[in-house]
Amino acid sequence: MSNLLAIAAREFKSLFLSPLAWTVLAVLQLILAYLFLTQVETFVTLQSKLAAMVNGPGLTDIIVPPLFGNAGIVLLLVTPLLTMRLICEERRNKTLPLLLSAPVSITDIVLGKFLGVLGLLSVVLVLITVMPLSLLIGGTLDFGKLFANVIGLFLLMSAFTSIGLYMSCIAVHPTVAALGAFGTLLLLWIMDWSTAIRDQPNPLMEYLSILRHYQNLQSGLLSTADIGYFLLFSGGFLLLSIRHLASERLPQ
Amino acid sequence: MTLLIEASHLSRYYGKHCAVNDVSFSLNNGEVLGFLGVNGAGKTTTMQMLSGNLAASAGSIRINGFDVQNQAKQAKQQLGYLPDVPPLYRELTVLEYLRYCAQLHGLAKHAATAAITYAQARCGLTPVSKRLIANLSKGYQQRIGIAQAILHNPKVIILDEPTVGLDPLQIREIRALIRELGQDHGVILSTHILTEVAETCSHVQIIHQGQLLLSDSIAGLQQRMGSRILQITTRFPVDTAVLLAIPGVIAIETLNNQQLKIQHSSDHNPSQQITETIIAAGWELQELTPMPTSIEDIFIQLTEGHQA
Numbered sequence: 065m066s067n068l069l070a071i072a073a074r075e076f077k078s079l080f081l082s083p084l085a086w087t088v089l090a091v092l093q094l095i096l097a098y099l100f101l102t103q104v105e106t107f108v109t110l111q112s113k114l115a116a117m118v119n120g121p122g123l124t125d126i127i128v129p130p131l132f133g134n135a136g137i138v139l140l141l142v143t144p145l146l147t148m149r150l151i152c153e154e155r156r157n158k159t160l161p162l163l164l165s166a167p168v169s170i171t172d173i174v175l176g177k178f179l180g181v182l183g184l185l186s187v188v189l190v191l192i193t194v195m196p197l198s199l200l201i202g203g204t205l206d207f208g209k210l211f212a213n214v215i216g217l218f219l220l221m222s223a224f225t226s227i228g229l230y231m232s233c234i235a236v237h238p239t240v241a242a243l244g245a246f247g248t249l250l251l252l253w254i255m256d257w258s259t260a261i262r263d264q265p266n267p268l269m270e271y272l273s274i275l276r277h278y279q280n281l282q283s284g285l286l287s288t289a290d291i292g293y294f295l296l297f298s299g300g301f302l303l304l305s306i307r308h309l310a311s312e313r314l315p316q
Numbered sequence: 317m318t319l320l321i322e323a324s325h326l327s328r329y330y331g332k333h334c335a336v337n338d339v340s341f342s343l344n345n346g347e348v349l350g351f352l353g354v355n356g357a358g359k360t361t362t363m364q365m366l367s368g369n370l371a372a373s374a375g376s377i378r379i380n381g382f383d384v385q386n387q388a389k390q391a392k393q394q395l396g397y398l399p400d401v402p403p404l405y406r407e408l409t410v411l412e413y414l415r416y417c418a419q420l421h422g423l424a425k426h427a428a429t430a431a432i433t434y435a436q437a438r439c440g441l442t443p444v445s446k447r448l449i450a451n452l453s454k455g456y457q458q459r460i461g462i463a464q465a466i467l468h469n470p471k472v473i474i475l476d477e478p479t480v481g482l483d484p485l486q487i488r489e490i491r492a493l494i495r496e497l498g499q500d501h502g503v504i505l506s507t508h509i510l511t512e513v514a515e516t517c518s519h520v521q522i523i524h525q526g527q528l529l530l531s532d533s534i535a536g537l538q539q540r541m542g543s544r545i546l547q548i549t550t551r552f553p554v555d556t557a558v559l560l561a562i563p564g565v566i567a568i569e570t571l572n573n574q575q576l577k578i579q580h581s582s583d584h585n586p587s588q589q590i591t592e593t594i595i596a597a598g599w600e601l602q603e604l605t606p607m608p609t610s611i612e613d614i615f616i617q618l619t620e621g622h623q624a
Binding site (some may be wrong): 163 | 328329330331363367368369370371372373388389390392393395397399401403404405406407408416417420421464489611
């Protein structure tokens with residue numbers, strides 16, 4: 065367990081040793097702050113109309129789901145860049161033997177790497193959450209809905225990280241890993257678009273789509289099916305990563 | 317004497333290519349075992365199997381009694397490994413890197429600090445401990461690799477070509493360090509530098525095309541191979557045909573008018589008869605020296621003999 069944390073801590077720290085982590089934090093914050101402010105603007109213009117509606121959407125409904133939804137899309141682009149080096153770079157720099165000959169299991173290595181990147185993404189999550197919280201100065205929020213959005217984005221981040229980690233295990237070059245992860249994520253994201261075109265819902269496509277599950281969570285509905293989807297997704301790719309690294313030792 | 321490594325009938329295939337073929341050996345505490353072989357002989361593959369980086373296709377390895385396959389964690393705790401390329405994180409300082417290695421081996425914070433100070437002092441890294449690894453020379457990087465391998469005071473130390481890329485002075489220091497480590501650890505080092513084996517090792521193994529051709533102590537090796545060449549200096553030119561007739565003499569190489577090299581069979585030493593013959597013929601013997609057989613001779617003889 066201490067080995068696992070040592071690997072996670074090193075991964076987290078080394079992200080901050082390169083400009084990458086700082087750039088990601090800065091760019092994400094800039095874009096999301098802009099989107100946040102436009103949502104606040106929308107709310108201010110619509111405020112009088114909304115007040116007249118019975119059971120109309122409140123401050124939280126107007127601002128939080130769009131903000132977290134956009135954060136999901138931006139992270140879809142960014143996470144593959146953070147995960148691409150995880151295993152791939154260790155293999156290229158020949159540092160993997162250090163981990164493999166230390167008394168550390170492959171599960172520790174994979175989970176440590178996973179937690180390291182998830183640590184950075186948690187910082188991103190905190191920074192995103194602070195923005196709607198700042199509205200408490202002059203208003204009130206629906207904390208239940210905000211909480212559901214935070215949980216949803218966290219689960220989304222762990223799913224993105226696990227698939228990026230797996231791609232980094234199987235790819236020879238970091239760029240290939242990033243492209244692989246990005247391609248797979250985008251495909252899963254847009255999977256249910258086809259059903260929208262034909263106007264005939266396809267239950268399988270709908271179930272596989274990440275977007276559909278994320279939107280369910282964003283609406284404030286913490287259902288077991290959606291949480292289970294993300295946990296299975298992350299767990300599945302972590303397991304594949306462990307299996308792949310373990311099989312590399314074996315004779316082909 | 318405790319048995320630290322017990323490798324039996326190791327084989328490793330890459331696809332159809334057999335890199336290591338049925339190799340068995342053992343290592344005791346207090347021994348420095350030199351693994352000798354040309355490039356591509358299977359040295360690195362064997363080391364990777366010992367360190368748990370590769371699984372063997374067949375055979376088993378026990379390190380200090382723990383099976384590498386089934387008791388991987390315990391076996392790896394007994395082990396320090398320097399791969400052929402030192403596994404360094406270039407963005408860390410020497411101190412940060414060694415602290416991370418100590419954490420990986422589960423050393424407690426207090427023990428880690430003491431171990432790091434000791435390893436740094438032993439490998440001559442104390443003056444550079446706050447510098448970035450990326451900015452250090454190859455010699456220093458190699459030493460960091462060795463420091464990492466001895467950090468947790470393992471019973472077995474495996475070094476894959478530890479002196480590659482070092483200058484002559486550093487090579488001498490590292491060899492002295494290896495000899496010192498060999499007194500209270502078991503050390504395996506692979507190399508293709510023949511003098512390195514003669515200087516640092518107590519035992520030697522020659523591996524060629526995946527097969528173990530020879531496994532012996534340095535002393536035993538020298539005794540077994542014996543001297544097979546006599547160098548003779550006389551005052552007057554010698555009639556080589558007369559000397560060739562002496563039983564046991566295989567070949568004579570004339571260096572100049574006064575000097576000869578005589579190769580003889582290992583089971584029959586004809587120096588007594590040669591001396592008598594030369595004196596009787598009046599060529600005036602001035603010098604008769606048995607030439608020591610170098611490891612190089614043995615190595616070339618074994619590997620070439622094997623190919624033929």
